[in-house]
Amino acid sequence: MLEAVVRNPSFPFFSASPRNLELPTDEIDLLDDIIDNQRLMAVFQPIIDFRTHSYIAFEGLIRGPANTPLHSPKQLFDAAEHHGLRRKLEKACRETVFRAFAKLQLPGKLFINSSPDCLDDELFFNGGTLDLLHQIGISPGRVVIELTENQRINDYPDIHRALSHYRSLGYQIAIDDLGEGFANLRMWSEIQPDYVKIDRHFIDGIAEDKLKHHFVKAMQNLAETCSARIVAEGIENEADCLAVRDLGIALGQGFLIARPEAKPPTLPNEKVISVIKRRGIVVFPTGLAPSGNVTVRSLIRPVEPASPQTPTDEVYQRFDNDPDLMSMPVVSNGTPLGLINRHELVDRMARPYRRELFGRKSCMQFMDPMPLCIDEDSTVQEAGLIVSRSARRHIYDGFMVTRNGEYLGIGSAHDLMGMITEMQIQAARYANPLTQMPGNVPINEHIERLLERKIGFHACYFDIDHFKPFNDAFGYRKGDDIIVLLAQTMVEITSPLVDFCGHIGGDDFMVLFQSEDWERRCIEALRLFDLRVTEAVDNDQLTEHPNGSGYFAENRRGQMVCYPLPTLSIGAVHVGVDVFESHREISAAAAEAKKNAKKTVGSSLFIERRQVLQ
Secondary structure (H helix, E strand, O other): OOOOOOOOOOOOOOOOOOOOOOOOOOHHHHHHHHHHOOOOEEEEEEEEEOOOOEEEEEEEEEEOOOOOOOOOHHHHHHHHHHOOOHHHHHHHHHHHHHHHHHHHOOOOEEEEEEOHHHOOOHHHHOOHHHHHHHHHOOOHHHEEEEEOOOOOOOOHHHHHHHHHHHHHHOOEEEEEEEOOOOOOHHHHHHHOOOEEEEOHHHHOOOOOOHHHHHHHHHHHHHHHHHOOEEEEOOOOOHHHHHHHHHOOOOEEOOOOOOOOEOOOOOOOOHHHHHHHOOOOOOOOOOOOOOHHHOEHHHHOEOOOOEOOOOEHHHHHHHHHHOOOOOEEEEEEOOEEEEEEEHHHHHHHHOOOOHHHHHOOOEHHHHOEOOOOEEEOOOEHHHHHHHHHHOOOHHHHHOEEEEEOOEEEEEEOHHHHHHHHHHHHHHHHHHEOOOOOOEOHHHHHHHHHHHHHOOOOEEEEEEEEEOHHHHHHHHOHHHHHHHHHHHHHHHHHHOOOOOOEEEEEEOOEEEEEEOOOOHHHHHHHHHHHHHHHHHHHOOHHHOEEEOOEEEEEEEOOOOOEEEEEOOEEEEEEEEEOOOOOOOHHHHHHHHHHHHHHHOOOOOOEEEEEOOOOOO
8 A cells, every 4th residue: 555666775664573573484474464463664754845844744654574575565565466465454554654643743644545446445445444543633634545556547437436435524635656657647637636746757857857847847737727736756856856846846755855764853954945945946957958868768668578478368468458558578588579569469369269279378479579679878869760760560569668788668659759749849949959059938938937036147148249250251160160169168157057048049149147156157158268269260270360369351342351250248237136027128138238248359248237227
């Protein structure tokens, strides 16, 4: 029932019984002993509210006796499932967690996991749980039933009846690990939970992964529409914590917030509070990384493979139970052997006497022995090229995703092409094709986010001087090199999580600084740009110019003229709280500051120090 997946196998657990107490060695006897003699241990992991900086709930988790094969939740529940004792174990877990929660007098709500098929179990449904809660002094209104997603829900009417019963008693409902296993939007729509927990996969690295950012943002928008509260699970570092906070997600859970403990603290520590209260907003990863950085890893669908010994009937049954499964991988000791196509297997087994003849035989006779395998680090563009040049059957079968030749999961050509198309659309709308930096739309969106949050910042307009004659003299490719050189310099001198770099167009750029040492960073950009422009031109093409190094080239009249090398002008404007009302006003003020910077010979920084009147 409680935490069927181990969050961190290295985490020190707690013993539920004295060390000198001998336990049975046979698995089923050990399991019976653990359940009957109440040898389970409850641990609690807090859920924090980013707005109030307090714990609003605790999730109850279970550990088996230490120093036994059934210590970890996964082994414990796997054994219970194997021996038909899962419901009995869930009841024991439930009672253990309730009693421990009451004894510790923890504040807020209690999240307690339950498999969907246990909702109408007599052990849960007969009122005994409610009697226990009344006995130990816990109101049902403080309990959130968290539906674990280790099973597919096939009978929604029964689930609706069970949930209506629990809601009438005051319980609330949560969906656990959205995005993992069988979770889908239908389940969300049908159950209409009070809380939705986002699987840790989508939270880990969200500060840098634009695809995860888009997924979580979509979930948050949907939650607001459905009046559900989102809980971000798996928060383990400050960058991800701030990214979740700035997306507007109110609740978080993870090792950064607190680890599961038998006696958890009731208040967050000062370090966590200081992170949450940190001024400024993080730069969302939208459009920051070139699309070529998105790898096949993001397309992996984990599918438990068949082995060469797996009977064909078992594969047939798995296809029948999962209508979304199009291909079944066949793997031996991690090595991919082949793929079994759903439609081909179903068609062949539907013929007379085929299941009787082949059902008990190895599934290998129905697999494609030459599957398409793509390494997880391949970009989606590379994968698209591989699929398009491969045999037509691979478009229907999909492909295996591997790491160093070992099976990780499967990917579908449909998902691959969909992602490539989406990336192309996003790139066209939001990113400059030359530098892959965010364009005007994301620049304006980020300014509006800063204004909305009332965050002070500096808007700095970067512009290359004398660019057109250089472009005419050396060609557009060399001109593009200078633009890319400036983009690289800007990325180098900024802090990626708090400073936003955007490409307005041509040789015009914008940086929105939250870094306190923004002026030093701008001066460093001037120095690096001058140095790198000089290095970009061959020495035999350079000559002396009154303003520094230069070069000879024809002007529009055909005359040879000595032009200065491109320099950099930066116009900076401080955007205080409630000084500007929109991105248009800020862009106009920064452009005016840039014009003043261009009046100075050579690379220069102009800071608008006059007070901007409202």
